[in-house]
Amino acid sequence: MKAKYYSTSDLAEHAGTSRQVISAILNNTWQSKRISQATYDRVQSIIEEIGYVPDRAATNLRKQTVGTLGIIYHGPLHSHVLDAVQRFNHHFLENKQEVEIAISSENKLHQAITHLMGHRVQHVLILLSSLTKTYGEELGDRAILRLLKAMPTVIYNYPFGILSKELDNQLIDAGNQLVGFSRSSVYYPLFKKIVESKNSKVLLDQKIFDMICPDPKIHKLINSCKRIETFPNPQFDNVQKNPYQMGEELGNNLLPIIKNSPGFDYLITASDMIAQGVAHVLSSQGIKIPKDLQIVGFDKVDALPYFKHPISTIEVPVEKMVGQTIDLLKNMPPSGGKYLAQANYLKSKN
16 A cells, blocks of 8 residues: 655646646745635635645755655653564664654644645654554544545554544554554553452542443443542653652552552553552552552553562553564554454552
């Protein structure tokens, strides 16, 4: 599958006008050329409809590189996504892959895709961060969907089960490849075990709660718990801070409720580093981890063997997801598809 780019001649044909008119509109000189507002509006409508993007490489008289891969880092790089970035970088360097990189933040994804298409890349890899507020919702924007129909794209860390199945299907129908894992599928057996063991008083990160509750099976299990208390995600709007320090602050904030309402069985956090920070504070106050309280992290980061406090964690299948993505980029299928890797719950050994 190859990228589909429109030339100014194609645009002129769609709009029923001349290349000179198109050029004047694209260069913003249409008013001085006495081109009517109606013609301008019609051309702009066609541009949006077909997903036309000007060729910046030609505009800048820069030699076009054939086979360039466009990479978008969307949102703050963190934990397992950062691990994936390092793996991709090693692969592309070793294989001398030409890349064009764009970095986008919340609600700036359209501009990043347009930037890369302007440089006439042949494929796009979008790495989604789960630390954005919308976490992929922008992909449903009509203007973005139009662009992605013309550009063979792999979306890494796609949030299956969090975004609507309708959006999944729209992206697949547009020819995109979705690579990720299902959070609900890995948290389901954990909550099933929690409910069955009767140890079901849980402190739960609000962002995790929001991610997994759309799954009716998990929602039912959560409702079956004796008690569920949620707490704000420490990294929300605070991604620059050290996650271990965030965990220490979270531990201090949660300490009163744990002390005043003894008997909480689980504390489920959004990262191993946060979990370690929490465990440090609670342990210093006489709470034994995991005997008194089981703390669950997320990521299985490389430093896990050296952590002081025994915690459970969710292992993200980064190696499998990266490998699948590289295979797709090497041989892009003619139609869209989805690829779910299996994440694993790793219980503390102590």
